[in-house]
Amino acid sequence: MANKKRTTIKDIANALDISAAAVSKALHDDPRISKNTKEAVRRIAKELNYQPNHLATALRKGKSNLVGVIVPRTNSNFFSSVLESMEEILNKAGYNIIITQSNESFEKECQNIDTLLYTQVDGIIASMANETVDLSYYEKIKSKGIPLILFDRGENDLNVDYVGINDYKSSLMIVKHLVEQGCKRIAHIGGYRRTRIFNNRIRGYIDAIKKYNLPFEDSLITESSLTLLDGRKKMMDLLNLEKRPDAVYVAGDYAALGALQVLNENMINVPNDIRLVGFGNEPFTSLVTPTITSIEQHSKDIGRLAAETFLERVAQAELKQTLNKIILDAELIIRDSSKTN
Amino acid sequence: MANKKRTTIKDIANALDISAAAVSKALHDDPRISKNTKEAVRRIAKELNYQPNHLATALRKGKSNLVGVIVPRTNSNFFSSVLESMEEILNKAGYNIIITQSNESFEKECQNIDTLLYTQVDGIIASMANETVDLSYYEKIKSKGIPLILFDRGENDLNVDYVGINDYKSSLMIVKHLVEQGCKRIAHIGGYRRTRIFNNRIRGYIDAIKKYNLPFEDSLITESSLTLLDGRKKMMDLLNLEKRPDAVYVAGDYAALGALQVLNENMINVPNDIRLVGFGNEPFTSLVTPTITSIEQHSKDIGRLAAETFLERVAQAELKQTLNKIILDAELIIRDSSKTN
DNA sequence: TATATTTGCTTAAACGTTTAAGCAAAAGTA
DNA sequence: TACTTTTGCTTAAACGTTTAAGCAAATATA
Incomplete structure (x- = not known):
């Protein structure tokens, strides 16, 4: 037996024999309402289980x-x-x-x-x-x-x-790290250039590659939706290259995971044969074997x-x-x- | 230069020199409004970029x-x-x-x-x-x-x-499957009994254990929050038992993953030494090594x-x-x- | 032609609030 | 005492819709 009608400000007003405006003001602690009235209003409001109607407030206030x-x-x-x-x-x-x-x-x-x-x-x-x-x-x-x-x-x-986040700079960090690990041929599985963040990651990758005088080849850089399956597919493509990369920087963790699966399936040791870096620091990056290096986006x-x-x-x-x-x-x-x- | 004032039904009414009520009815395709008026209203509405105000509608309709x-x-x-x-x-x-x-x-x-x-x-x-x-x-x-x-x-x-879903029956399915794989000592890392679904999983586990005349011991059944860390902790406890289980049914995938990590770290082969089943069919269950058997909840x-x-x-x-x-x-x-x- | 029905609107109230304006009574000031 | 100010309310309009009720003109029916 839910009481069908919700109690409104008017119900409180009637109960106390004052105006609805007074009730509204009392509830908002208006200085021009007496302490007594405020207390009475609050008491009755609780008693009748009054809940303000957001729609009315929002409509009236335009907010x-x-x-x-x-x-x-x-x-x-x-x-x-x-x-x-x-x-x-x-x-x-x-x-x-x-x-x-x-x-x-x-x-x-x-x-x-x-x-x-x-x-x-x-x-x-x-x-x-x-x-x-x-x-x-x-x-x-x-x-x-x-x-x-x-x-x-x-x-x-x-x-x-x-x-x-600074996607461009993140790419620089990643390439720098890989270079420090001794990598000489770094591939990038990226997102679509039309999305600004992925474009920035690509730009960062390219600039870093140039900075370290590493080979920059079209076959080493691809675009995709960065799903797990995309990661698998792009990784397979990279493995089919005449000259395989010794590191792969993937612009998303799910795609990185797909890449890792393919590497594992092909008995390619990560990180010894190919080093792998993802992006996004999804929880699973620290749960899989091997754990995946990634970028935390705060x-x-x-x-x-x-x-x-x-x-x-x-x-x-x-x-x-x-x-x-x-x-x-x-x-x-x-x-x-x-x-x- | 956004036009500060949103256009309302009244603006349309004024533009056409008819009443707001007529506009409202026209927009709702009321049969008592002429085709001409309806068309005019729709035209002006589009022209003035009219968007109905949900707050007013909701307030009026009480919905x-x-x-x-x-x-x-x-x-x-x-x-x-x-x-x-x-x-x-x-x-x-x-x-x-x-x-x-x-x-x-x-x-x-x-x-x-x-x-x-x-x-x-x-x-x-x-x-x-x-x-x-x-x-x-x-x-x-x-x-x-x-x-x-x-x-x-x-x-x-x-x-x-x-x-x-039928949690009780799911537990029965899991235990049956494990028994068919030859397991004789099945442990359960469960959720808290006070949550109904976890209680049902526990009940199902216990009833199934009894049905197959398997050992039912207090040390083989535990409750937790089923986080990844809980899974790790409970799995370690199980490994410290004098008589280790040959299968573990974990009531949540994250905890199952934690358990798997501990097993891998301890060089215990899954599934040969200990079989593992999770619950929830989270995507990562098919991504880790070995892939984890789990329950799909539709x-x-x-x-x-x-x-x-x-x-x-x-x-x-x-x-x-x-x-x-x-x-x-x-x-x-x-x-x-x-x-x- | 006279009456009934239908068409196409209008008016006004309502939904539950907030708030500007105003007013009487109480309190303060000179 | 006569005024100003303050206190504590009330009234009424407004927010943007919807909708019941009603009314005049057009159309249909007898």
Whole structure:
């Protein structure tokens, strides 16, 4: 027997024979309401199990206190961890978050944007799907005048706030490390160049290769979606080369895992025959044999900074402040797959 | 230069010199509005880039078309996959979902419930945190009169709809498989009994052990949080036993992975010396060496069924229908870790 | 032609809040 | 005492929709 009708501010007002406005003010601790009334209101509110109706508040105030978040998937440790720290910061500031997944699909991403705008979120924090090249939906967010913050997978052309790591520099770190281990022929299994972060990783790889005077050959560098299967396929291609590489830098951990499988299956010793480095520091990198060297992206920091950037934006809505581009340094976590014994 | 003011139904009304009510009806294809007017309204709506305000609609209708979902974490494949299929079904029915994570914390779970209720969701679909024993917050949902559906981690006492797999039977399958492989001394690293699903797995294990007349000893059965570290610790304990088991059934894949690490480190051959079975069919089970036998929980089906159960509930809100308890059969995926060579 | 029905709208209230404006009573000040 | 200020409320409008009720004109029916 749930009491069908939710209790409203008016019910409290009737119970105390005062106006609804007085109740509202009492609940918000307005100085012009007497202590007595406030206490009475709070008592009755508890008694009737009053819960404010967010929809009414949001409608009246023109502010929903909701932030929409779009991620490609939640099942990677990186995104789930970003979400966690993001939520923590935003909750503290009185915001709640709505998480949506694009599943790396452009269409789904557009749907998500529509859903979020329809839900009247006060802002959107997003990491773009791999597929996304058409930015008109993101322009739509901007044209609504609500803050848009991108993280990890961003896009310079959009001219919005961005939080991510220094992918270019990460590639330099990786190649440097491999060179120090004695590698002379380093291959790169990369993501698609059209995605900025993967392009930066490729650029970093190429520049580092040149810097150390290592062979730079087309056959040593490929693009893919970086799934596990892609990693397997690209690794097989590399093994079929006349001159095999002695190290492979894979721009994603799942693809690195696929590559490792192929190497293991072919009895090629990692790291002695071929050294391997991944990217993203997914938990499994420290669980497989051998453990995989990878790049830690400081997901907690990224989540926190993205949230804080959003909060800054709403605080200074009027001021046309300059864009925030926050680029964090990543960290190379050296494990067995790249270590010289 | 974003046009600060969003266009409303009134703007369209003014532009056409008709009433707001007519516009609303035109947009909803009311038969009492002329074709001409409808076309004009749609034209102007597009021209002014009109987007309906969900808050107003929801407030007026007393229905938000939002469904809240609470999961322990999103970063397991199981939950992320449940969410995906759930969302698909609900979107088709005109609902959007708000995902929240409890991080296995009771406190966070309560916060999430409050947030969702405050956001005026039309229902909540949840999988409970490991910690949760106090059900008062869930009672709160019920008392609001909105549907509550539990999945995976449920609780019988609550008397609400539930979707999950047959954990008891899964244990029977696992033990049967191990017996068929020739195992005579099977240990169980389980979850905490207070969580129903883990209790069922333990019951299944015990009943199966008895059925096959295998030794049932206290030292062979333990409870834990089933983290990777728990798995390591419990496996070490088992190795220190005077009479080691020849098979270990672990109630979670992460813990099974921990156990596998310990076995590998101690040069104990899996499956020849000790056979190993996990639970959950996380992707990494097929990626490690040896691949781990596990239980597939049909996450897509669980998500779909939970969503459909919710939709049934709202459709038949008035009818006091009987409870839905949907128990799916799981599937044993046999891999190298339990196979007789 | 007179009446009934249908068409195509309008008016006004409602959903549950917040808030600007205002007003009477109480308290303070000269 | 006569005023100003403060206190503690109330009234009413607003946020953007939806919808019941109603009304005039057009159309159908007898």
